[in-house]
Amino acid sequence: MIKSKDRKLVVDKYLGGKVEPITSKLGIETNLRFHTLALICEGHAKDFYELESFFKETFFYKHTKMSLRFELARVVNNLMEWGMVKEDSGLIFPTTLGSMVSGLYIDPLTGYLFYAELRKHMSDIGLLHLICRTPDMERLYIRSGDDWVEEEAFKLRNELSYYPSTFSVEYDIFLAEIKTALCLLDWINEVDENTICKRYSIAPGDLRRILETAEWLAHALSRISEYRGLGRLENLASRIRYGVRDELLPLVKLRGVGRVRARKLFNSGFRNPKDILAKRNLAERILGPKIVENLMDQLDKIR
Incomplete structure:
Protein backbone atom coordinates (compact mmCIF):
# COMPACT_ATOMS: atom_id res chain seq x y z
CA MET A 1 0.00 0.00 0.00
CA ILE A 2 1.22 3.48 -0.90
CA LYS A 3 0.59 6.28 1.55
CA SER A 4 -1.01 9.37 0.04
CA LYS A 5 1.96 11.54 0.98
CA ASP A 6 4.30 9.23 -0.95
CA ARG A 7 2.14 8.94 -4.06
CA LYS A 8 3.90 11.61 -6.14
CA LEU A 9 7.35 10.30 -5.20
CA VAL A 10 6.41 6.75 -6.17
CA VAL A 11 4.79 7.81 -9.46
CA ASP A 12 7.75 10.02 -10.42
CA LYS A 13 10.34 7.39 -9.53
CA TYR A 14 8.77 4.13 -10.67
CA LEU A 15 6.38 5.22 -13.45
CA GLY A 16 7.94 8.37 -14.77
CA GLY A 17 11.56 7.68 -13.96
CA LYS A 18 14.35 6.59 -16.28
CA VAL A 19 14.12 2.96 -17.37
CA GLU A 20 17.05 0.88 -16.15
CA PRO A 21 19.09 -0.84 -18.87
CA ILE A 22 18.42 -4.56 -19.37
CA THR A 23 21.27 -6.78 -20.48
CA SER A 24 21.42 -10.42 -21.56
CA LYS A 25 23.62 -13.02 -19.87
CA LEU A 26 23.60 -15.27 -22.94
CA GLY A 27 27.01 -14.04 -24.06
CA ILE A 28 28.62 -15.68 -21.00
CA GLU A 29 30.14 -18.96 -22.11
CA THR A 30 28.67 -21.06 -19.29
CA ASN A 31 25.14 -19.96 -20.25
CA LEU A 32 25.81 -20.48 -23.95
CA ARG A 33 27.07 -24.03 -23.28
CA PHE A 34 24.04 -24.87 -21.16
CA HIS A 35 21.46 -23.62 -23.68
CA THR A 36 23.25 -25.03 -26.72
CA LEU A 37 23.25 -28.54 -25.26
CA ALA A 38 19.60 -28.15 -24.20
CA LEU A 39 18.55 -27.08 -27.72
CA ILE A 40 20.30 -30.08 -29.26
CA CYS A 41 18.92 -32.54 -26.70
CA GLU A 42 15.35 -31.24 -27.06
CA GLY A 43 15.53 -31.48 -30.85
CA HIS A 44 15.08 -27.75 -31.44
CA ALA A 45 18.37 -27.51 -33.34
CA LYS A 46 19.56 -30.37 -35.54
CA ASP A 47 22.50 -28.63 -37.21
CA PHE A 48 24.73 -25.61 -36.80
CA TYR A 49 22.52 -23.44 -39.04
CA GLU A 50 19.47 -24.07 -36.84
CA LEU A 51 21.51 -23.30 -33.73
CA GLU A 52 22.69 -20.00 -35.13
CA SER A 53 19.20 -19.15 -36.40
CA PHE A 54 17.73 -19.74 -32.95
CA PHE A 55 20.23 -17.51 -31.18
CA LYS A 56 19.68 -14.74 -33.76
CA GLU A 57 16.13 -14.47 -32.41
CA THR A 58 17.25 -13.98 -28.81
CA PHE A 59 17.32 -10.72 -26.86
CA PHE A 60 21.12 -10.94 -26.74
CA TYR A 61 21.42 -10.74 -30.53
CA LYS A 62 18.66 -8.15 -30.97
CA HIS A 63 20.26 -5.96 -28.31
CA THR A 64 23.94 -6.29 -29.25
CA LYS A 65 23.79 -7.30 -32.94
CA MET A 66 26.79 -9.47 -32.14
CA SER A 67 27.09 -12.76 -33.98
CA LEU A 68 27.67 -15.80 -31.80
CA ARG A 69 28.99 -17.89 -34.69
CA PHE A 70 32.56 -18.17 -33.41
CA GLU A 71 31.49 -18.84 -29.82
CA LEU A 72 28.87 -21.37 -30.95
CA ALA A 73 31.40 -23.24 -33.06
CA ARG A 74 33.74 -23.46 -30.08
CA VAL A 75 30.95 -24.62 -27.76
CA VAL A 76 29.78 -27.31 -30.20
CA ASN A 77 33.38 -28.51 -30.65
CA ASN A 78 33.76 -28.71 -26.86
CA LEU A 79 30.53 -30.68 -26.55
CA MET A 80 31.77 -33.13 -29.17
CA GLU A 81 35.16 -33.47 -27.45
CA TRP A 82 33.39 -34.12 -24.14
CA GLY A 83 31.24 -36.87 -25.69
CA MET A 84 27.93 -35.04 -25.24
CA VAL A 85 27.01 -34.56 -28.90
CA LYS A 86 28.08 -36.14 -32.16
CA GLU A 87 27.94 -35.01 -35.77
CA ASP A 88 26.98 -37.06 -38.79
CA SER A 89 26.58 -35.63 -42.31
CA GLY A 90 26.17 -32.13 -40.91
CA LEU A 91 23.51 -33.14 -38.38
CA ILE A 92 24.17 -32.84 -34.63
CA PHE A 93 22.80 -35.46 -32.22
CA PRO A 94 22.95 -35.73 -28.41
CA THR A 95 24.66 -38.73 -26.83
CA THR A 96 23.32 -40.56 -23.80
CA LEU A 97 25.77 -38.65 -21.62
CA GLY A 98 24.76 -35.33 -23.17
CA SER A 99 21.06 -36.00 -22.62
CA MET A 100 21.74 -36.94 -18.98
CA VAL A 101 23.82 -33.83 -18.33
CA SER A 102 21.17 -31.60 -19.93
CA GLY A 103 18.46 -33.25 -17.84
CA LEU A 104 20.47 -32.63 -14.67
CA TYR A 105 20.49 -28.86 -15.41
CA ILE A 106 24.21 -28.56 -14.86
CA ASP A 107 26.84 -26.81 -16.95
CA PRO A 108 28.17 -29.28 -19.56
CA LEU A 109 31.66 -28.54 -18.26
CA GLY A 243 25.39 -32.28 8.01
CA VAL A 244 26.15 -35.70 9.48
CA ARG A 245 28.40 -38.72 9.19
CA ASP A 246 27.07 -41.84 7.47
CA GLU A 247 25.95 -43.55 10.67
CA LEU A 248 23.40 -40.84 11.54
CA LEU A 249 21.50 -40.88 8.23
CA PRO A 250 18.77 -43.33 9.36
CA LEU A 251 18.02 -41.09 12.36
CA VAL A 252 18.14 -37.61 10.80
CA LYS A 253 15.61 -38.61 8.16
CA LEU A 254 13.00 -38.47 10.91
CA ARG A 255 11.25 -35.09 11.03
CA GLY A 256 12.23 -33.31 14.20
CA VAL A 257 15.56 -35.11 14.59
CA GLY A 258 18.45 -32.92 13.48
CA ARG A 259 22.16 -33.54 13.58
CA VAL A 260 22.52 -32.73 17.32
CA ARG A 261 19.62 -34.90 18.50
CA ALA A 262 20.66 -37.72 16.18
CA ARG A 263 24.17 -37.73 17.62
CA LYS A 264 22.79 -37.86 21.17
CA LEU A 265 20.65 -40.84 20.24
CA PHE A 266 23.48 -42.62 18.45
CA ASN A 267 25.86 -42.14 21.35
CA SER A 268 23.24 -43.76 23.60
CA GLY A 269 22.97 -46.86 21.42
CA PHE A 270 20.22 -45.90 18.94
CA ARG A 271 21.09 -46.90 15.38
CA ASN A 272 17.79 -46.56 13.49
CA PRO A 273 14.16 -45.46 14.04
CA LYS A 274 13.11 -48.92 15.21
CA ASP A 275 15.46 -48.56 18.18
CA ILE A 276 13.42 -45.57 19.33
CA LEU A 277 10.31 -47.74 19.34
CA ALA A 278 12.10 -50.49 21.24
CA LYS A 279 13.66 -48.13 23.80
CA ARG A 280 11.10 -45.37 24.05
CA ASN A 281 11.71 -44.67 27.73
CA LEU A 282 15.41 -44.09 27.17
CA ALA A 283 14.65 -41.93 24.10
CA GLU A 284 12.34 -39.78 26.22
CA ARG A 285 15.09 -39.23 28.77
CA ILE A 286 17.44 -38.12 25.99
CA LEU A 287 15.10 -35.99 23.86
CA GLY A 288 12.19 -35.32 26.18
CA PRO A 289 8.71 -36.93 26.22
CA LYS A 290 7.09 -34.29 24.00
CA ILE A 291 9.63 -34.68 21.18
CA VAL A 292 9.38 -38.48 21.25
CA GLU A 293 5.59 -38.25 21.27
CA ASN A 294 5.77 -36.10 18.14
CA LEU A 295 7.93 -38.77 16.49
CA MET A 296 5.52 -41.61 17.16
CA ASP A 297 3.30 -41.00 14.10
CA GLN A 298 6.34 -41.49 11.87
CA LEU A 299 7.60 -44.44 13.90
CA ASP A 300 4.24 -46.24 13.86
CA LYS A 301 4.50 -46.50 10.07
CA ILE A 302 7.65 -48.61 10.28
CA ARG A 303 6.45 -51.10 12.89
Whole structure:
Protein backbone atom coordinates (compact mmCIF):
# COMPACT_ATOMS: atom_id res chain seq x y z
CA MET A 1 0.00 0.00 0.00
CA ILE A 2 1.22 3.48 -0.90
CA LYS A 3 0.59 6.28 1.55
CA SER A 4 -1.01 9.37 0.04
CA LYS A 5 1.96 11.54 0.98
CA ASP A 6 4.30 9.23 -0.95
CA ARG A 7 2.14 8.94 -4.06
CA LYS A 8 3.90 11.61 -6.14
CA LEU A 9 7.35 10.30 -5.20
CA VAL A 10 6.41 6.75 -6.17
CA VAL A 11 4.79 7.81 -9.46
CA ASP A 12 7.75 10.02 -10.42
CA LYS A 13 10.34 7.39 -9.53
CA TYR A 14 8.77 4.13 -10.67
CA LEU A 15 6.38 5.22 -13.45
CA GLY A 16 7.94 8.37 -14.77
CA GLY A 17 11.56 7.68 -13.96
CA LYS A 18 14.35 6.59 -16.28
CA VAL A 19 14.12 2.96 -17.37
CA GLU A 20 17.05 0.88 -16.15
CA PRO A 21 19.09 -0.84 -18.87
CA ILE A 22 18.42 -4.56 -19.37
CA THR A 23 21.27 -6.78 -20.48
CA SER A 24 21.42 -10.42 -21.56
CA LYS A 25 23.62 -13.02 -19.87
CA LEU A 26 23.60 -15.27 -22.94
CA GLY A 27 27.01 -14.04 -24.06
CA ILE A 28 28.62 -15.68 -21.00
CA GLU A 29 30.14 -18.96 -22.11
CA THR A 30 28.67 -21.06 -19.29
CA ASN A 31 25.14 -19.96 -20.25
CA LEU A 32 25.81 -20.48 -23.95
CA ARG A 33 27.07 -24.03 -23.28
CA PHE A 34 24.04 -24.87 -21.16
CA HIS A 35 21.46 -23.62 -23.68
CA THR A 36 23.25 -25.03 -26.72
CA LEU A 37 23.25 -28.54 -25.26
CA ALA A 38 19.60 -28.15 -24.20
CA LEU A 39 18.55 -27.08 -27.72
CA ILE A 40 20.30 -30.08 -29.26
CA CYS A 41 18.92 -32.54 -26.70
CA GLU A 42 15.35 -31.24 -27.06
CA GLY A 43 15.53 -31.48 -30.85
CA HIS A 44 15.08 -27.75 -31.44
CA ALA A 45 18.37 -27.51 -33.34
CA LYS A 46 19.56 -30.37 -35.54
CA ASP A 47 22.50 -28.63 -37.21
CA PHE A 48 24.73 -25.61 -36.80
CA TYR A 49 22.52 -23.44 -39.04
CA GLU A 50 19.47 -24.07 -36.84
CA LEU A 51 21.51 -23.30 -33.73
CA GLU A 52 22.69 -20.00 -35.13
CA SER A 53 19.20 -19.15 -36.40
CA PHE A 54 17.73 -19.74 -32.95
CA PHE A 55 20.23 -17.51 -31.18
CA LYS A 56 19.68 -14.74 -33.76
CA GLU A 57 16.13 -14.47 -32.41
CA THR A 58 17.25 -13.98 -28.81
CA PHE A 59 17.32 -10.72 -26.86
CA PHE A 60 21.12 -10.94 -26.74
CA TYR A 61 21.42 -10.74 -30.53
CA LYS A 62 18.66 -8.15 -30.97
CA HIS A 63 20.26 -5.96 -28.31
CA THR A 64 23.94 -6.29 -29.25
CA LYS A 65 23.79 -7.30 -32.94
CA MET A 66 26.79 -9.47 -32.14
CA SER A 67 27.09 -12.76 -33.98
CA LEU A 68 27.67 -15.80 -31.80
CA ARG A 69 28.99 -17.89 -34.69
CA PHE A 70 32.56 -18.17 -33.41
CA GLU A 71 31.49 -18.84 -29.82
CA LEU A 72 28.87 -21.37 -30.95
CA ALA A 73 31.40 -23.24 -33.06
CA ARG A 74 33.74 -23.46 -30.08
CA VAL A 75 30.95 -24.62 -27.76
CA VAL A 76 29.78 -27.31 -30.20
CA ASN A 77 33.38 -28.51 -30.65
CA ASN A 78 33.76 -28.71 -26.86
CA LEU A 79 30.53 -30.68 -26.55
CA MET A 80 31.77 -33.13 -29.17
CA GLU A 81 35.16 -33.47 -27.45
CA TRP A 82 33.39 -34.12 -24.14
CA GLY A 83 31.24 -36.87 -25.69
CA MET A 84 27.93 -35.04 -25.24
CA VAL A 85 27.01 -34.56 -28.90
CA LYS A 86 28.08 -36.14 -32.16
CA GLU A 87 27.94 -35.01 -35.77
CA ASP A 88 26.98 -37.06 -38.79
CA SER A 89 26.58 -35.63 -42.31
CA GLY A 90 26.17 -32.13 -40.91
CA LEU A 91 23.51 -33.14 -38.38
CA ILE A 92 24.17 -32.84 -34.63
CA PHE A 93 22.80 -35.46 -32.22
CA PRO A 94 22.95 -35.73 -28.41
CA THR A 95 24.66 -38.73 -26.83
CA THR A 96 23.32 -40.56 -23.80
CA LEU A 97 25.77 -38.65 -21.62
CA GLY A 98 24.76 -35.33 -23.17
CA SER A 99 21.06 -36.00 -22.62
CA MET A 100 21.74 -36.94 -18.98
CA VAL A 101 23.82 -33.83 -18.33
CA SER A 102 21.17 -31.60 -19.93
CA GLY A 103 18.46 -33.25 -17.84
CA LEU A 104 20.47 -32.63 -14.67
CA TYR A 105 20.49 -28.86 -15.41
CA ILE A 106 24.21 -28.56 -14.86
CA ASP A 107 26.84 -26.81 -16.95
CA PRO A 108 28.17 -29.28 -19.56
CA LEU A 109 31.66 -28.54 -18.26
CA THR A 110 30.52 -29.68 -14.81
CA GLY A 111 29.22 -32.90 -16.35
CA TYR A 112 32.48 -33.44 -18.21
CA LEU A 113 34.59 -32.89 -15.09
CA PHE A 114 32.45 -35.38 -13.17
CA TYR A 115 32.64 -37.95 -15.96
CA ALA A 116 36.37 -37.56 -16.62
CA GLU A 117 37.73 -37.14 -13.09
CA LEU A 118 35.56 -39.44 -10.99
CA ARG A 119 37.41 -42.50 -9.67
CA LYS A 120 36.40 -45.48 -7.59
CA HIS A 121 36.85 -45.24 -3.83
CA MET A 122 37.49 -41.48 -3.75
CA SER A 123 37.60 -40.05 -0.23
CA ASP A 124 35.12 -37.50 1.07
CA ILE A 125 37.52 -34.63 0.47
CA GLY A 126 38.28 -35.93 -3.02
CA LEU A 127 34.59 -35.95 -3.95
CA LEU A 128 33.89 -32.58 -2.34
CA HIS A 129 36.88 -31.00 -4.08
CA LEU A 130 35.64 -32.39 -7.41
CA ILE A 131 32.29 -30.69 -6.77
CA CYS A 132 34.07 -27.44 -5.89
CA ARG A 133 36.06 -27.52 -9.14
CA THR A 134 32.94 -27.08 -11.24
CA PRO A 135 31.73 -23.77 -12.71
CA ASP A 136 28.33 -24.35 -11.05
CA MET A 137 29.81 -24.22 -7.53
CA GLU A 138 30.31 -20.98 -5.64
CA ARG A 139 33.75 -20.80 -4.03
CA LEU A 140 34.89 -19.09 -0.85
CA TYR A 141 37.42 -16.29 -1.05
CA ILE A 142 40.99 -16.76 0.11
CA ARG A 143 41.80 -14.13 2.72
CA SER A 144 45.08 -12.88 4.10
CA GLY A 145 44.96 -15.16 7.14
CA ASP A 146 44.18 -18.34 5.18
CA ASP A 147 47.69 -19.80 5.05
CA TRP A 148 46.29 -22.91 6.73
CA VAL A 149 44.34 -23.74 3.55
CA GLU A 150 47.58 -24.20 1.61
CA GLU A 151 48.95 -26.41 4.37
CA GLU A 152 45.81 -28.58 4.37
CA ALA A 153 45.87 -28.84 0.59
CA PHE A 154 49.44 -30.15 0.66
CA LYS A 155 48.53 -32.78 3.27
CA LEU A 156 45.56 -33.93 1.20
CA ARG A 157 47.22 -33.75 -2.23
CA ASN A 158 47.12 -37.52 -2.83
CA GLU A 159 43.33 -37.60 -2.34
CA LEU A 160 42.56 -34.82 -4.81
CA SER A 161 41.73 -35.07 -8.50
CA TYR A 162 44.48 -32.57 -9.28
CA TYR A 163 47.13 -30.54 -7.48
CA PRO A 164 48.61 -27.70 -9.57
CA SER A 165 52.05 -26.18 -9.28
CA THR A 166 52.29 -23.39 -6.73
CA PHE A 167 53.60 -21.19 -9.57
CA SER A 168 50.69 -21.85 -11.93
CA VAL A 169 48.04 -19.24 -12.72
CA GLU A 170 45.33 -21.58 -11.43
CA TYR A 171 46.85 -22.09 -7.99
CA ASP A 172 44.84 -19.32 -6.29
CA ILE A 173 41.63 -20.73 -7.77
CA PHE A 174 42.67 -24.17 -6.56
CA LEU A 175 43.10 -22.86 -3.00
CA ALA A 176 39.60 -21.34 -3.13
CA GLU A 177 38.27 -24.74 -4.25
CA ILE A 178 40.06 -26.43 -1.36
CA LYS A 179 38.79 -23.92 1.20
CA THR A 180 35.22 -24.49 0.03
CA ALA A 181 35.68 -28.28 0.04
CA LEU A 182 37.10 -28.16 3.58
CA CYS A 183 34.08 -26.13 4.68
CA LEU A 184 31.79 -28.84 3.28
CA LEU A 185 33.94 -31.54 4.89
CA ASP A 186 33.61 -29.89 8.29
CA TRP A 187 29.85 -29.71 7.81
CA ILE A 188 29.37 -33.41 6.94
CA ASN A 189 31.68 -34.31 9.83
CA GLU A 190 29.30 -32.54 12.22
CA VAL A 191 31.40 -29.52 13.12
CA ASP A 192 29.22 -26.91 14.84
CA GLU A 193 27.72 -24.33 12.48
CA ASN A 194 29.01 -21.35 14.49
CA THR A 195 32.52 -22.84 14.45
CA ILE A 196 32.34 -23.26 10.66
CA CYS A 197 31.12 -19.70 10.11
CA LYS A 198 33.91 -18.32 12.27
CA ARG A 199 36.64 -20.47 10.74
CA TYR A 200 35.67 -19.68 7.14
CA SER A 201 34.58 -16.06 7.74
CA ILE A 202 31.07 -16.58 6.36
CA ALA A 203 27.54 -15.85 7.56
CA PRO A 204 24.99 -18.62 8.18
CA GLY A 205 23.15 -17.58 5.02
CA ASP A 206 26.34 -17.99 2.98
CA LEU A 207 26.83 -21.46 4.41
CA ARG A 208 23.25 -22.45 3.61
CA ARG A 209 23.62 -21.26 0.01
CA ILE A 210 26.83 -23.24 -0.46
CA LEU A 211 25.27 -26.35 1.04
CA GLU A 212 22.21 -26.19 -1.23
CA THR A 213 24.38 -25.91 -4.34
CA ALA A 214 26.71 -28.69 -3.18
CA GLU A 215 23.76 -31.01 -2.46
CA TRP A 216 22.37 -30.44 -5.95
CA LEU A 217 25.76 -31.14 -7.54
CA ALA A 218 26.26 -34.23 -5.37
CA HIS A 219 23.01 -35.65 -6.79
CA ALA A 220 24.33 -35.00 -10.32
CA LEU A 221 27.68 -36.56 -9.43
CA SER A 222 25.91 -39.67 -8.15
CA ARG A 223 23.93 -40.03 -11.39
CA ILE A 224 27.05 -39.73 -13.52
CA SER A 225 28.91 -42.16 -11.26
CA GLU A 226 26.14 -44.69 -11.82
CA TYR A 227 26.28 -44.08 -15.58
CA ARG A 228 30.02 -44.77 -15.56
CA GLY A 229 29.44 -48.07 -13.78
CA LEU A 230 31.03 -46.89 -10.54
CA GLY A 231 27.81 -47.21 -8.54
CA ARG A 232 25.67 -44.49 -7.00
CA LEU A 233 27.15 -42.26 -4.33
CA GLU A 234 24.11 -42.91 -2.19
CA ASN A 235 24.97 -40.96 0.92
CA LEU A 236 26.95 -37.90 -0.12
CA ALA A 237 24.01 -35.64 -1.01
CA SER A 238 22.13 -36.68 2.14
CA ARG A 239 25.17 -36.02 4.31
CA ILE A 240 25.47 -32.54 2.82
CA ARG A 241 21.76 -31.92 3.41
CA TYR A 242 21.77 -33.00 7.05
CA GLY A 243 25.39 -32.28 8.01
CA VAL A 244 26.15 -35.70 9.48
CA ARG A 245 28.40 -38.72 9.19
CA ASP A 246 27.07 -41.84 7.47
CA GLU A 247 25.95 -43.55 10.67
CA LEU A 248 23.40 -40.84 11.54
CA LEU A 249 21.50 -40.88 8.23
CA PRO A 250 18.77 -43.33 9.36
CA LEU A 251 18.02 -41.09 12.36
CA VAL A 252 18.14 -37.61 10.80
CA LYS A 253 15.61 -38.61 8.16
CA LEU A 254 13.00 -38.47 10.91
CA ARG A 255 11.25 -35.09 11.03
CA GLY A 256 12.23 -33.31 14.20
CA VAL A 257 15.56 -35.11 14.59
CA GLY A 258 18.45 -32.92 13.48
CA ARG A 259 22.16 -33.54 13.58
CA VAL A 260 22.52 -32.73 17.32
CA ARG A 261 19.62 -34.90 18.50
CA ALA A 262 20.66 -37.72 16.18
CA ARG A 263 24.17 -37.73 17.62
CA LYS A 264 22.79 -37.86 21.17
CA LEU A 265 20.65 -40.84 20.24
CA PHE A 266 23.48 -42.62 18.45
CA ASN A 267 25.86 -42.14 21.35
CA SER A 268 23.24 -43.76 23.60
CA GLY A 269 22.97 -46.86 21.42
CA PHE A 270 20.22 -45.90 18.94
CA ARG A 271 21.09 -46.90 15.38
CA ASN A 272 17.79 -46.56 13.49
CA PRO A 273 14.16 -45.46 14.04
CA LYS A 274 13.11 -48.92 15.21
CA ASP A 275 15.46 -48.56 18.18
CA ILE A 276 13.42 -45.57 19.33
CA LEU A 277 10.31 -47.74 19.34
CA ALA A 278 12.10 -50.49 21.24
CA LYS A 279 13.66 -48.13 23.80
CA ARG A 280 11.10 -45.37 24.05
CA ASN A 281 11.71 -44.67 27.73
CA LEU A 282 15.41 -44.09 27.17
CA ALA A 283 14.65 -41.93 24.10
CA GLU A 284 12.34 -39.78 26.22
CA ARG A 285 15.09 -39.23 28.77
CA ILE A 286 17.44 -38.12 25.99
CA LEU A 287 15.10 -35.99 23.86
CA GLY A 288 12.19 -35.32 26.18
CA PRO A 289 8.71 -36.93 26.22
CA LYS A 290 7.09 -34.29 24.00
CA ILE A 291 9.63 -34.68 21.18
CA VAL A 292 9.38 -38.48 21.25
CA GLU A 293 5.59 -38.25 21.27
CA ASN A 294 5.77 -36.10 18.14
CA LEU A 295 7.93 -38.77 16.49
CA MET A 296 5.52 -41.61 17.16
CA ASP A 297 3.30 -41.00 14.10
CA GLN A 298 6.34 -41.49 11.87
CA LEU A 299 7.60 -44.44 13.90
CA ASP A 300 4.24 -46.24 13.86
CA LYS A 301 4.50 -46.50 10.07
CA ILE A 302 7.65 -48.61 10.28
CA ARG A 303 6.45 -51.10 12.89
